[in-house]
Every structure is written in C-alpha cells, then in structure tokens.
Amino acid sequence: MKAMVFHGPGRRAWEDVPDPELVDPTDAVVRITAATICGTDLHILKGDVPEVEPGRVLGHEAVGVVERVGAAVTGVKPGDRVLVSCISACGRCEYCRAGGYGQCLGGGGWVLGHLVDGTHAELLRVPFADTSTHLLPDGVADEAAVMLSDILPTAYEVGVLNGRVLPGQTVVVVGAGPVGLAAVETARLFSPGLVVAVDLAPSRLDAAKQFGADATVNAAEDVEGAVAELTGGRGADVAIEAVGVPETFELCARLIRPGGRVANVGVHGKAAALHLERLWIRNVTITTGLVDTATTPALLRMLAAGRLDAERFITHRFGLDEFDAAYDVFARSAQTGALKVVLTR
Incomplete structure (x- = not known):
C-alpha cells in the first residue's frame, strides 16, 4: 500500500510500505476513505515530537471501512463504516474505566502516527478496535465525520x-x-x-x-x-x-x-x-489536557441531528493519493487560507 512516511525532521515521502496485519486479537484493519492533517503532524515534521521515529506512518484522524477484525473484536465487523478516534483506548485500565482514554495505561492513548503507524495511508491497523472506533450513522458523510476524530x-x-x-x-x-x-x-x-x-x-x-x-x-x-x-x-x-x-x-x-x-x-x-x-x-x-474523546459519541449524535456543522471546517479537498500536495497547502495556511484539508478515495 501507499502511505505518508516520516523520515526525520523536514523529510516525508508518499511511498510503498507493507500492508498492515492483525497483530493482537483486539485489532481491526480499516481501509481509509477519508483523512485529514493536523497541526500536530506538522510539529512532528519539525522534529518537535522526538518519540516519533523515522519510518513511522503519520496521521491520527480518519474514517474508513473495516476490512478485517481480530478474534476478540465484537463491536465492529467487516463492511462497517467507522470513525477512527485519534485516541486509542484499552478499555480496561483505571484511566479508561474513568473515561480518561488519553492517559490509557494499557497500550493506548495517543499512539496512531506517534508510537504506531497512523492514518495517512490506504490501510490502517487500529488497536483496541471495539473501544477506539465509532460506527457511523448512514446520514453522516465521511468528510464531516473525520472532523470528529480530533479537532471537535x-x-x-x-x-x-x-x-x-x-x-x-x-x-x-x-x-x-x-x-x-x-x-x-x-x-x-x-x-x-x-x-x-x-x-x-x-x-x-x-x-x-x-x-x-x-x-x-x-x-x-x-x-x-x-x-x-x-x-x-x-x-x-x-x-x-x-x-x-x-x-x-x-x-x-x-x-x-x-x-x-x-x-x-x-x-x-x-x-x-x-x-x-x-x-x-x-x-x-x-x-491543561490531552483529549480523551469520551464525548465523541455525543458529538456524533449532535452531528447526525444537525446541531453541529462539521463540513464548514474544510477549505481544501484532495484525493487520497495527493498527500504531498495536501501537506504543502496545510503547512502554508497563512498563504493558502487552509483550515482543514480532507483527502478522500
């Protein structure tokens, strides 16, 4: 598959990488249908997040369709449209039990595009799929839903x-x-x-x-x-x-x-x-705080009911294979007027 890979400060490439596989029984593999770029991705490219190692696939915001699930996954199945949360949650540790998913002690928290490969790719392995994805209502568009991965x-x-x-x-x-x-x-x-x-x-x-x-x-x-x-x-x-x-x-x-x-x-x-x-x-x-995404279900209900207008954040649209151009536009937001760029299949 193709993915946007971090190669050290100031260096990125849209290149071939191996398709993700199921590693743990709680994993799912999702085919990305919409993704967006975050200011944090730019911080990573500047070298501000030293935990991100060269070779890491960037990104932590996406919507997609489930392709495969591990043996322990019961909440989603192949063919389901899902929102991929920017925060992964084991669902079992003391922080997750209190809704503090951003501080997960069981291998979650902010890991996508940070400690494990992220969403700027054609396919994504989602850890803890039952507690880190959200089923999308039929009436909610991919472009609107992806705004609920992180910024909202x-x-x-x-x-x-x-x-x-x-x-x-x-x-x-x-x-x-x-x-x-x-x-x-x-x-x-x-x-x-x-x-x-x-x-x-x-x-x-x-x-x-x-x-x-x-x-x-x-x-x-x-x-x-x-x-x-x-x-x-x-x-x-x-x-x-x-x-x-x-x-x-x-x-x-x-x-x-x-x-x-x-x-x-x-x-x-x-x-x-x-x-x-x-x-x-x-x-x-x-x-202060890192987002927990505990409110994502409520925000999804508001989005489906028309109480939130998520698509108006989008100023630029690209195909999923145009990540290089999208990064250039987003990084020069003062000149381009970019708020959120969205890449879709």
Missing part, C-alpha cells in the same frame, strides 16, 4: 468543558485555527453571553465570525484593552488558549477576571511564564 472533541473537552463555560459568560478564544474555531462552535452550545476570537490572520477572524464569534480582535492590536472594553473592564470568564506558544498562554492569563478559568488546548514546545505573583489572589483556575 479536543476543543469541546479540553477547551469548553475544562473551561466550564456557562450561559451568559464571556469566552475569549485565542487562536482561530481549526481547534479554536471548533471551540467557538462548541462553546455556543452553552449559550455564552459573548464569544470573542483573537488571531493575527484576518481570514481566520472572518472565519471565526462565520462560526459564531460575536466579536473579533486582531492579536497585533491591544487585545487586553479590547476585551476590557467589551466586558466593562471585568475581563473574560473563560479564556481558551488554542495556539501553543508562550505569548498566547500568558495573554490568556491576563485576559481573565477574578475567578476566571484558562483552558489551555494548544500543544506547547517551549516553557511559558506562570505569573503566580499576580494570579494567586484572583482565584484563577488553569487547566
């Missing part, structure tokens, strides 16, 4: 739920990339009084308005002053960090009012300053 549950769980968004509150989302836009969309499920999006790119601020932001602020301007003006000087109840650089985390900590919450979603590769000398007296809560 990540934004919803690590941003909105960790931030404890409540009706009438002010939510500031710093970073209007795909995950930030997903945070804007899912925050609105809780009827906040005001949603503000912050980004440097005018195109992404325009997108944030389409996703439901009530106001936008260019990050090159006085963001603290703008948020203070919008909130009568009080600041935000919740600030969701969706970039992953020290400056945006520190900005979020300055934007919140006493009793406010900072929900960090971004993947950080450098240390950020934590100004406890200012925060300790203000009853501030800061949360």
